[in-house]
Amino acid sequence: xxxxxxxxxxxxxxxxxxxxxxxxxxxxxxxxxxxxxxxxxxxxxxxxxxxxxxxxxxxxxxxxxxxxxxxxxxxxxxxxxxxxxxxxxxxxxxxxxxxxxxxxxxxxxx
Numbered sequence: 001x002x003x004x005x006x007x008x009x010x011x012x013x014x015x016x017x018x019x020x021x022x023x024x025x026x027x028x029x030x031x032x033x034x035x036x037x038x039x040x041x042x043x044x045x046x047x048x049x050x051x052x053x054x055x056x057x058x059x060x061x062x063x064x065x066x067x068x069x070x071x072x073x074x075x076x077x078x079x080x081x082x083x084x085x086x087x088x089x090x091x092x093x094x095x096x097x098x099x100x101x102x103x104x105x106x107x108x109x110x
Contacts, residue, residue, distance in 0.1 A: 032099065032102075032103070036095075036096075036099060039092065039095050040092075043088055043089070043091075043092045046084070046085070046088045047085065047088070050081045050082075050084055050085040050088070053077055053078075053080070053081035053084075054078060054081050054082075056077060057074045057075070057076075057077035057078035057081060058074075058078065060073065060074035060077060061074040061075065061078070
């Protein structure tokens with residue numbers, strides 16, 4: 001119990017002594033550019049993954065040789081990759097819209 005009290009006291013003291021962070025010194029435009037770059041990289045990677053699953057499903061569809069289970073599995077692979085790609089592209093468009101709205105509302109970074 002004493003360890004818990006000492007730990008909590010030390011943590012509270014650390015929070016009280018910690019130097020304040022000034023938000024005005026942060027360059028918001030650099031942070032925005034960094035986040036947009038990360039989103040673009042993730043969208044590109046997910047597009048490549050979706051293309052790979054499209055190919056995987058297409059090859060499975062072609063090579064199913066009339067096997068209904070393999071044909072159904074390939075159709076689901078193609079459908080799910082299309083849904084995933086749609087969600088990713090929708091998120092990309094939404095993030096761009098939110099970014100433009102935030103820039104117009106709060107102004108570009110100084």
